[in-house]
Amino acid sequence: MPVRTMFGFAVHILTALGAVCGLLALHHAVDHEWKQVFLWLGVAAIIDAVDGPLARKVQVEQSLPRFSGARLDLVVDYFNYCVVPAFIVCESGLAGEGFGLFAGSVILLSSLFHFADSNSKTK
Incomplete structure (x- = not known):
């Protein structure tokens, strides 16, 4: 396998690891371990910040x-920036008693329409 192809796979694996960070955030959200939740979301954000430039650099x-x-x-962005926060709103009680599921649903649905908009992201 050419080195360039291996670097390409490595960048895709890095991007995919962002989803693992989101899963770890969900794991800690279940136990209301908010510091760990935001630590893993922070790691995911760092990965998201570097994977694109790396992908362009290695073509x-x-x-x-x-x-x-x-x-x-x-897909990873939707999971980390929509699904995980929606779950946090549901699990934490931030939206008030009885409104967490509704608020989480609003986050998911409005985000889906944004992510589905082909003009929403610059190239």
Whole structure:
């Protein structure tokens, strides 16, 4: 396997690890361990900040043309910036008694429409 292809896979694995960070955040949210929740979301945000520039630097689109890093990034972003926060709102009681599920649902639905908008992200 060419080195360039290996670097491409490494960048995609880094992006995917962002979802693992989100899962760890959910794991701690269940136990109301909020410091750990936000620690893992912070790690996910750092990964999200560096994976795109790395992908462009190693020219992932050329070395792995069938694998969509943009789609992978979109899925991980939706999970970390929408699903996890919606769960936090539901689990923490921030929305008030009886409103957590409604507030979490609003977060998920409004975010889905934003993520589905093909003009919402710059290239």
